[in-house]
Amino acid sequence: MNALAIEVTGLEKTFKGHLSIGRIHAxxxxxxxVPRGVIYGFLGPxxxxxxxxxxxxxxxxxxxxxxxxxxGESVSERKAREKMGFLPETPYFYDYLTGAELLRFFGKLHxxxxxxxxxxxxxxxxxxxxxxxxxxxxRKYSKGMLQRVGLAQALINEPELVxxxxxxxxxxxxxxxxxxxxxxxxxxxxxxxxFSSHILADAEMICDEVAILSQxxxxxxxxxxxxxxGEVKFWDISLSNWAAAEKPPVGEIVARHESQxxxxxxxxxxxxxxxxxxxxSGAGVLSVTPHKASLEDLFLSHVPGGAR
Amino acid sequence: xxxxxxxxxxxWAQTRALAANTFxxxxxxxxxxxxxxxxxxxxxxSAVMSLLTIGSRAKIIIDLGLTVTSFITVMTAIFVGIxxxxxxxxxxxxxxxxxxxxxxxxxxxxxxxxxMAVLAVNLLAMLVLLGLLLALFKGFTFKIFIAGxxxxxxxxxxxxxxxxxxxxxxxxxxxICTMAFYIVGHTSSALLxxxxxxxxxxxGKAAAVWLFHLLPDLNILNVTNIISYxxxxxxxxxxxxxxxxxxxxxxxxxxxxxxxxxxxxx
Numbered sequence: 001m002n003a004l005a006i007e008v009t010g011l012e013k014t015f016k017g018h019l020s021i022g023r024i025h026a027x028x029x030x031x032x033x034v035p036r037g038v039i040y041g042f043l044g045p046x047x048x049x050x051x052x053x054x055x056x057x058x059x060x061x062x063x064x065x066x067x068x069x070x071x072g073e074s075v076s077e078r079k080a081r082e083k084m085g086f087l088p089e090t091p092y093f094y095d096y097l098t099g100a101e102l103l104r105f106f107g108k109l110h111x112x113x114x115x116x117x118x119x120x121x122x123x124x125x126x127x128x129x130x131x132x133x134x135x136x137x138x139r140k141y142s143k144g145m146l147q148r149v150g151l152a153q154a155l156i157n158e159p160e161l162v163x164x165x166x167x168x169x170x171x172x173x174x175x176x177x178x179x180x181x182x183x184x185x186x187x188x189x190x191x192x193x194x195f196s197s198h199i200l201a202d203a204e205m206i207c208d209e210v211a212i213l214s215q216x217x218x219x220x221x222x223x224x225x226x227x228x229x230g231e232v233k234f235w236d237i238s239l240s241n242w243a244a245a246e247k248p249p250v251g252e253i254v255a256r257h258e259s260q261x262x263x264x265x266x267x268x269x270x271x272x273x274x275x276x277x278x279x280x281s282g283a284g285v286l287s288v289t290p291h292k293a294s295l296e297d298l299f300l301s302h303v304p305g306g307a308r
Numbered sequence: 309x310x311x312x313x314x315x316x317x318x319x320w321a322q323t324r325a326l327a328a329n330t331f332x333x334x335x336x337x338x339x340x341x342x343x344x345x346x347x348x349x350x351x352x353x354s355a356v357m358s359l360l361t362i363g364s365r366a367k368i369i370i371d372l373g374l375t376v377t378s379f380i381t382v383m384t385a386i387f388v389g390i391x392x393x394x395x396x397x398x399x400x401x402x403x404x405x406x407x408x409x410x411x412x413x414x415x416x417x418x419x420x421x422x423x424m425a426v427l428a429v430n431l432l433a434m435l436v437l438l439g440l441l442l443a444l445f446k447g448f449t450f451k452i453f454i455a456g457x458x459x460x461x462x463x464x465x466x467x468x469x470x471x472x473x474x475x476x477x478x479x480x481x482x483x484i485c486t487m488a489f490y491i492v493g494h495t496s497s498a499l500l501x502x503x504x505x506x507x508x509x510x511x512g513k514a515a516a517v518w519l520f521h522l523l524p525d526l527n528i529l530n531v532t533n534i535i536s537y538x539x540x541x542x543x544x545x546x547x548x549x550x551x552x553x554x555x556x557x558x559x560x561x562x563x564x565x566x567x568x569x570x571x572x573x574x
Binding site: 055058059061062078082084086088090091108110111150153 | 325399404406410
């Protein structure tokens with residue numbers, strides 16, 4: 001068994017420019033290695049090439065150069081999609097079908113038998129929170145319900161790999177939490193979830209690994225723990241009983257409330273200096289909080305215009 | 309999933325699912341029923357018209373009825389056929405379908421078979437109504453169903469043409485091209501007969517003959533006059549028409565599959 005769920009090598013894709021003049025380089029040599037059993041966030045600003053990459057993986061676009069493998073099978077082979085589930089960005093479905101009919105239809109495209117479908121469809125509707133809504137035509141579904149039925153169709157074949165394009169986009173906070181929980185439960189079942197997003201808070205909460213895509217290239221990838229385990233950027237020190245008129249010997253005052261003070265220092269030796277000064281003046285040290293780089297900091301440091 | 313079909317069996321199961329979905333799409337559309345009501349009204353109108361004319365009423369009902377049936381089903385084949393692939397791309401419903409382990413040829417074939425099933429229902433309903441009207445005027449003949457069979461062969465070719473264009477271009481261009489093929493298909497044999505003797509250049513003559521063979525010859529499928537004048541249809545004629553249709557449809561669907569398999573779904 002291949003240890004990688006997704007392997008992308010030197011992927012390049014261009015499209016015709018406006019009025020067919022020139023070429024637009026959507027992907028300029030994307031390399032990715034997604035291990036099995038993880039939640040992998042594919043992050044990048046709008047236009048970075050996330051959807052193009054995902055469409056190549058789903059077999060909807062053919063790359064100009066390079067290739068990709070899903071669970072060891074080349075994406076150009078139909079077999080690659082047998083154990084894969086895909087949810088496109090803002091999914092569109094046949095609105096003349098009911099939710100249950102849609103799932104049965106997609107199940108049949110996976111070669112599932114009617115008996116298996118009659119068991120699978122109700123349980124899947126329950127999993128995505130659409131229990132009792134299966135007989136409702138899709139034209140009466142809300143955006144959140146469509147996103148859920150979209151997730152259900154991506155899971156109809158019990159895939160080992162689930163690829164989701166912006167699964168939380170356009171959802172309210174409750175809907176986003178539900179999708180997050182569902183993604184976490186998929187990982188608990190041993191599935192690999194690869195999803196694109198520009199909502200960094202969601203990615204930071206659930207991803208094991210991330211890749212950041214910018215202008216058609218992967219500019220950073222790896223486990224979130226490693227990527228964010230750099231040096232502490234600054235410390236926030238909370239002091240009590242600080243004489244109101246007195247200025248701390250180091251750092252910058254972030255907030256002051258009566259005799260309580262929140263001071264930010266950027267060097268480790270300044271932390272000790274401030275603690276010593278506080279003790280000497282009879283003030284108390286309530287807390288010392290180190291702040292490491294967030295996913296947002298990492299993201300902004302890699303995308304053009306982000307470092308502003 | 310262990311009992312899931314494999315290979316050809318899976319391909320056929322997928323094609324059948326797509327065909328059933330195409331059929332369901334049409335029969336759940338309001339346009340389908342409006343069209344059927346319009347067709348029924350036109351057939352009744354043609355029966356009423358027969359009351360105002362001199363001659364055999366049954367013959368006039370057959371003439372007008374088969375013309376109306378052919379016209380309405382042909383228009384359905386063209387105007388629904390041109391959207392068979394394009395609307396899936398335009399509405400982005402195709403992303404979910406083609407991300408499944410499905411060949412693009414199965415998608416084309418499924419859409420085609422589904423559309424042919426819709427046309428079969430349309431045609432049969434119209435022929436049954438025509439039969440009832442003929443029975444009312446004591447002129448019923450089963451031959452209208454033979455004529456219906458030939459109309460269906462024509463629909464098979466036109467739907468394949470519309471689907472081919474739908475897989476490579478926009479609905480407007482598809483509609484223009486399919487209509488052009490329809491008109492040329494009904495006039496090409498007459499044009500060849502009148503023009504070929506006048507072409508003296510052997511290369512030009514050969515080119516004209518080749519062009520004639522490349523374009524559909526829909527005249528060989530038109531039996532309305534034969535039916536209304538009660539002329540017997542030779543078995544060879546029917547066999548030739550069926551073989552011609554199968555070959556032409558196979559060619560067009562192969563071309564559609566080849567064009568569509570290279571297409572990026574942006």
